[in-house]
Amino acid sequence: MWNRLFHGRGNSVLATMTISAVALYVIASILIMKLLGAYSLLGIGALIFLPLLVYLFFSDPSYLVLGYLALLPLIQHLSAHEVHMGDFVITPHMVIQLLILVATTNSFLFSYDSSTIRKLNNLDKTLLLFVLMTFFSLIFAYSLPVNHVKRWLLFYTGIFENVTFYFVIVYILSRKKDLMERILLAFVITSFSSAVVAIQELNEVGYSFISIYLARMRIGFGYHNTNLFGIHSSILFPLIFYTLVSPKFRRYRILVLFSFVILTGLSVICLNRGTFIVLIVELFLLYFIRENRRVIHWFLGFSIGIAVYFNHLILFYLFRFFGGTATAASPYLDTSALYRYEAWKVGLKLLYLYPFGVGGGGFQYAWQIYGPFPTLFLGTPHELFLSIGVDYGVLSMLAFIVMLIFAFIYSEKLLKESLLVPHSELFKYIKVSIVGFIIYGMLTDGELSHLSGSITPNNGYTLLLFTLLAMISTYASNYVRKTTKA
DSSP: OHHHHTTTOOOHHHHHHHHHHHHHHHHHHHHHHHHHGGGTHHHHHHHHTHHHHHHHHHHOHHHHHHHHHHTHHHHHHGGGSOEEETTEEEOHHHHHHHHHHHHHHHHHHHTOOGGGOOOOOHHHHHHHHHHHHHHHHHHHGGGSOSOHHHHHHHHIIIIIHHHHHHHHHHHHHHHOTTHHHHHHHHHHHHHHHHHHHHHHHHHHHOSSHHHHHHHHHHTOSSTTOHHHHHHHHHHHHHHHHHHHHOGGGGGGHHHHHHHHHHHHHHHHHTTOHHHHHHHHHHHHHHHTSGGGHHHHHHHHHHHHHHHHHTGGGHHHHHHHHHTOOOOSSOOOOOOHHHHHHHHHHHHHHHHHHOTTOOOTTTHHHHHHHHOSSTTSOOOSOSSHHHHHHHHHOHHHHHHHHHHHHHHHHHHHHHHHTTTTSTTTTHHHHHHHHHHHHHHHHHHTOOOSSBOOTTOOOBOTTHHHHHHHHHHHHHHIIIIIHHHHHO
C-alpha cells in the first residue's frame, strides 16, 4: 500500500509525515469552518478534496505555490480571521505558507541530488546577508521597551516568510524549466481573486464613488488596507502588459484582457495617490517598449473618454490627491500627507539615533518619543527604505538596496543574452515592476510586513516582489554564469 502511495519508496518517515500533514490539514479546516461562520462550506469543501490536496502536497509542491499565488488577494483578505495566542497571531496565510515550506522541504529531501544544487549568486548572498542583519537588529532591540512578541511576529511574516518563499520559487524553477509561464498566469489570475474581494467590500461600503471615498478616508479600501493593494497593482501592472503583447500567451489573450480591465478598475477606485503616480510612471516606461504602444494608445483613449464622461468627479479625485477639504458633505479632512512628512523626518532621525534599528514594529515606540503628534498611531515611517532602516537597521537597509541593484544588473545581462534565455523580454517588464515597487514604497510604503492599528500582520504583496527576484536569480545562475565561462 505504502509503496503504491509513495511511488515505490516505502519510506516509513514519509508515511509518518503524510499522517501528520493530514492531521494538520484537518485541524486547519476545522479552524477555517469556525472562523468563517457563514463561509464554513469552504472548510467542508477543503475536507472533501483533502486526499487530492495531500497527494499534491507531496507529489509536486509547485501546484501549491501556483495556487497560493493565484489566490493571494483572497488569502490575504481572509487574514482578518486570525487566531490570537496572546500578542502572537496566526492567520490563514501563515498556515498555508508553512504548508508550502514543509512540502518543498519534503520534496527536496526525498529527491536530493547534489549535482542539481547550484552555487549561490550575488543576489542570493545579499539576501542572506539581509536576513542576518535583520536578525541582529532583533537581538539588539531587546534593550528597548517595545513589544517583543509583535517584533518577532513581524520578523516571521515580513522577513522569514518572504525569504523562504524566495528559495521555494528558486527550487521549483530549477526543477521545472517551463514553470515561468505558469507563474505569470497565476499572476494574471490574482486580478480575479481581487475582484472577489472587491465585490465583498463594495457590498459593505456601497458602489458609488462618494461611498468609496468616504470609506477610504475612514477605514481604507482594498483588502482591509489600500496601501497593500497599491503594492499588488504596482508590481502586477507591467507583467499584465507583457502577457498581453507576448506571442507565448496568445491563447490566453481574452483571460489576460479581462485581468487587465479588472486591475485597472480596482487601481482607480482605491483612490490611492501613490498607486496613481506609479501607474503613470510605469505607462511612461512601458511606452519605450515598442510592442506596448498600441495597447497604451487604446488604454489612454479609453481613460480620456471615461474622464470626460465622469468630469464632475475629477475635482473629487483632486481633493483626495492633494489633501482634500472638509465640507458638510465630506467632513473627512485628509491630513495623511502632513503626517507622512513628519513620519519621514522622524524616520531619518532614528537612522542616526538607532543605527541598528528598533526592531519590527518599533517605530511607534520611537514616534511617541520624537514625533510631533505622539498620540497618533502611524505604525511605520510610511517610506520603504526608512521602514527597513528604522525597524532593522541601516546595514539591513543597505543590503536591501544592494539586492535590488543586483536584480537590475542580472536582468540587464539576461536581456543581452536574449538568444539563449527563454522569456528574455520578460526581464524588461520585471525591471519596470521593481521600479514601480520602489517608487510606490518611497511615496507610500512597502514594508516587508504590515502591522498598523487593527490590521492583521501579513507581508502584503511583497511576496510577488520576492517571486520576481527569485526568477531573476534562477535565470541568472542558469544562463549568465554559463555564458560568462564561455
